[in-house]
Each structure stands twice: as structure tokens, then as C-alpha cells.
Amino acid sequence: MSLSKGIWSTFNRRSPSLALRNKKLQKALLSPNLPEGPFSLKKRSSKIRYISPTGMDEIYPLAYQFLEKQSADVYKKIENMEKKCNVEQSDELKRTLTKLQVEAEENNPEVVYNAMFGSNLVDRTQPVYRHYLEQKWKDYGRMLIMQRLESLAVIPDTLPTLEPQVEVKMKFPCNNVERWIEPGDILSSNVTSRPPMLEVIEFEECKRGLYTVLVVDPDSPDVENDSYSTTLHWGLKNVELSNQDGIIDARKLVKNPDCEFASYLAPTPEKNTGKHRFSVWIFRQKKEIDGFREPVGRERFDIRKFTADNELHAVGAHVWRSIWDRNVNNVRKMYGMGEGRVFAREKV
């Protein structure tokens, strides 16, 4: 027996990803009580011990049908809107439509379940899932990255400021470190010896967007001026990303070798130069970049001039830190860089 008899059980207009994939879970959510016991509890003992709150089986069907009716009304509104005008024409209409699409599905228990417990596996082409992902990111990830960028002074040292619009996740998959790096982590030179994998999560609709990625180190010692300079460690342009596929990894770069305009240079901080910040910047491109006016050099890289010249708009960032360790020399050999300098305080 299923509660749903209306819009939330028809899939001719709605995407099948709005339903729960697991049939047992779906059955549990679409019945007034739990016919097969609490499926999400794993232990047998806790399954036996579990008792649903009293009265929930009477109220839940009413609540479900009430919300389903609201959703049907919103779908009618969407239909009217699509009939009346061509939505693709203006951004304003598009935004209104997306808002309505979110409104129609955000209370659907199956969608809420997917958004809460399915985390990263949700279908990002659906506006409602993007809405939930954005909510989650705004609650934690966005605040965290801004705090790290500001307290590590990445923000005025590389680019003036950032208004984050996309979530950027990073990991170093070639080195058995299969975890997402938290912004600001200090990583060993072994971990960072191969290029990272990036995931860019767009919260707006994006069928085919072009992105530029820069990894810069603003802490390279500049002995002549008794100061620091910025070094470019990795540069990618025209990387094609969409809502479904936001991953930048080796496989994608092998397929499109033109993307990489500056190959990955592993971070190898020289001894006694302190912690180096490596900031990853993600830019949205307005148009395809064919070539650069000036040849891009690694040393003394001016990131602000670069972004201004190519009309790049920063939408996301990430940062990690590296420090000299005993493995640095091996990595330098791997990249053919020769021995690193050792800095020491001058005795006066």
C-alpha cells in the first residue's frame, strides 16, 4: 500500500532521481508505519528494540497528502508559466522557474531523505538537490573556506577578495590519501608529489561551463628584493564542467591535453622558508581562451594581471600548506629541479 497517489508518484514529467532508489526504504517512507521495521537501523538488536512514536502513523498520511497537494499546485503554476512564455529568453524568468521547481519538490519526503542521507550521490541536474547541497555548503563549507583564506591571508596576498559561488573539493588520489583535504591542511611533499583531483560543485544550472584553474604559491623567497614572490604551480584553462560532471582529474586532462598550459609542479619548499601556502583558484570563463597575449612564466607570476587580462571571474578557492621535509629532495629529483637552497639567518 502506498500513500502517494498524486504528483509525487508520477514520473512522466518528473525525473526518476526524485524517488528513493532503495525499494525497502521507499516502502517505509510511503507507508503510514514501518511495515518491515526500521530499515535504516543496521543492528538486529536495535531493530527489535525500536518503537515508532505513537500517533505518527495517523498524522503522517495527512501531512504527506497535504504537502503533495501543495506541490501539485506549484506544478500547475510551472505549467502555466511554460505555456505563456518562453522561459529560455530571460534570466529573470529562468530564476523564477528554478525557484518554483525547488518549491515543488523540497518537501517531498523521498527528496528530503536523499538530500539528508544520500549526500554526494544526488542528481545535481535537479534544482531541488542543488538547493539542498547549497544550503549544506553555506552552513559549513563556505564559512570554513572564507575563514581559512582570510586567516592565512591568502585573500589579499593572491587575489583581492572572493565571493564564493561554487564548492571546491580537493584530494590527492595518487598517493593513497583518499580523503578530501580540509582547507589549510599541512601536507607532506610525498602526498602532493602528483596533481590533485578537484571537484567543482555548481549550484546554478550549468550544462557546459568553461573554467580556469590556477595553483599559486605566494611564499616563494625573493632574495634580491628581500621579499616573497608568487610562483605558478599548475595552470589549466578551458576545462569543461557541468552539473553532472564537476571533476577535474588525470583522466579528464589526458582526454583534453590542450587544457594544461602550465604542467603540475609539485610543491617543494626549500629548507627554512617556513610554511608555504598553495592556493587553488577556480575561475569562470566568459569565453574560450585561445592563447595568452604574453607567455605565462612560472616565476614572479602576477595573478591579478593574469585574471584581468583574461577576464576571469573567481568563483571558488581552496588552500593547502606545505613545508620542507626529508622527502623534498626526492620530489625535486622526480621533477628534475636540482638541489634546493638552504636558508639560514645571517650572522652580523
Add this chain to the structure above:
Amino acid sequence: MFSRSKAGLNPEAQKVVTQLSVMSAGRKMPKMLKLCNEDYIKHKTIMKAWSVKRKQEKEAEERSIKKQYRSIREAFEDLKLASPKLFEKANEHEYGKRFPLEMRIPTEYPPRQIWYYDYVPRKRND
């Protein structure tokens, strides 16, 4: 070497300690509901439906009040056009006449105490 501080209490002091600990905030807090994921989503759905319903009711109420107000204004405008004399009379300021403070503002339900039988109005000074 170290002894527990509570162990050496005399029975009377122990009694006070026990009574105080029974009254403490931690004991009064209801037990947290431990729901499985499905029931948690169901709970959220119920709460959402209730809030949506309440919101709709509130909005309908507000709409009707606004409508009433608008019709009052329109009636006044009509009166102003039909008979300026009557309009002026209706809007005349009555000096010294105040809205009685004892009167309740209009609500949907009657007050707990309907009538003050032993009510004595306040004496006026003048």
C-alpha cells in the same frame, strides 16, 4: 590518599544533596527522541505540513483583515463624495473622550474572565 568529597557527608547533608540533584535541570530535561532515519523524515514532513498550514491560515486572516480595512476606507471616501457634511461629522474630534483602557482589543476568543461584576470605574479628578 584521595577520598571522595561526598563520601564523608553526614546523612542530613546527603539528603539535601540528593534532593537538589533530583531538582537539577538535567533531570527535568525530557529524554531525547531517538528516531530512525525514516521516522525522522516523517517527523520533519509532519512538522513542515503543520507550518505550511499555519502559514496559509495566517495569510488568509491577514488578507481578510486588509480587505475589511480597505472597504472601510472606501466607504469613507464614498461618504466624503456623497455628503461632505456627514463626513465631517463622522470625523469630528471629541475632546476629552478617550478609548477606555479597560476595554480589550478585539480577539477571536472571549477572555478568561467575561465580566467584572464588582468593577468600580476610576474616579475622575476634575
